[in-house]
Amino acid sequence: MKKQLLLSARIIFIATISSGTYAGSGEQNDDRGEHPRGSTILMIVGDDNETAEPGKGTGDVFIRNRLEEVLGHEVILFFETESSSTLYEAVELSDLVIVSESIFSLRLRDKLKSVTIPVINCESFIQDDMGLTAKEPSGDPGEPEDFAYGVREKDTGIDVTMPSHPLAAGLEGHVTIYREPREVNWGKVGEGAKVIATLTGKKEAAAIYVYEKGAELFDGTEAAGMRIGFLLEEENVTGTSNFMTEEGLCLFDAAIEFALESEDE
Numbered sequence: 001m002k003k004q005l006l007l008s009a010r011i012i013f014i015a016t017i018s019s020g021t022y023a024g025s026g027e028q029n030d031d032r033g034e035h036p037r038g039s040t041i042l043m044i045v046g047d048d049n050e051t052a053e054p055g056k057g058t059g060d061v062f063i064r065n066r067l068e069e070v071l072g073h074e075v076i077l078f079f080e081t082e083s084s085s086t087l088y089e090a091v092e093l094s095d096l097v098i099v100s101e102s103i104f105s106l107r108l109r110d111k112l113k114s115v116t117i118p119v120i121n122c123e124s125f126i127q128d129d130m131g132l133t134a135k136e137p138s139g140d141p142g143e144p145e146d147f148a149y150g151v152r153e154k155d156t157g158i159d160v161t162m163p164s165h166p167l168a169a170g171l172e173g174h175v176t177i178y179r180e181p182r183e184v185n186w187g188k189v190g191e192g193a194k195v196i197a198t199l200t201g202k203k204e205a206a207a208i209y210v211y212e213k214g215a216e217l218f219d220g221t222e223a224a225g226m227r228i229g230f231l232l233e234e235e236n237v238t239g240t241s242n243f244m245t246e247e248g249l250c251l252f253d254a255a256i257e258f259a260l261e262s263e264d265e
Helices: 006-016 058-070 084-092 246-264
Strands: 040-045 074-079 096-099 119-121 149-155 157-160 173-176 182-187 194-199 202-211 227-230
Touching: 040 058, 040 084, 058 074, 058 246, 074 084, 096 246, 119 246, 157 202, 173 246, 182 194, 182 227, 202 246, 227 246
Parallel strands: 040 074, 040 096, 096 119, 119 227
Antiparallel strands: 149 182, 157 173, 157 194, 182 202, 194 202, 202 227
């Protein structure tokens, strides 16, 4: 967790950034506790589909509520349209970054590649910019036979291939993650990544993976911080995360906990 002296700096930061960029969870609390609860999570949101105000799509609201109300964290909502300098200020005050798939990838690209705190990425189309996968081609929808990364159009499950890893949340084999078929993000990652789960029947397509800090990325550079690729596509109107099963939510919670615990090491 960032040191408590950052609390006053965060309050100043919140007061100076543009209206709506921050969506707080109540009064500041100097007694935030230790990881993994009580952490500050920067959630980068947008409206790629132009169907909802940034951060107010069904899925983004669901995820924010889970982070705050179930997992006990503080969330800073950050719009993809903000400047790089403002983004890095927000990163400095955070313990973890989550990139929602609601963003427009061309606005973010590789801006998070150099940050040293953990990043959980749910946007398939910045995987290449972040050095996590090959550059091209990409598919939406797309399958690994034809693309380096992309989105499976409809599925209800994934295959857990590394059940011993904390990111597997104690699950193994085929796991049902959605109550009804939804989109699933995936990428073909480099040898420096640990692949925890794949698309159903496609071992080459990682749906949950992690590059530890210092690991060699696909592009040959070193991971500046932990990078977790997470399968969660998002659809602003009906949502996607809100269709997750208990198993799917366990996987999401495990990603949050694992990333935050890595910050304490």
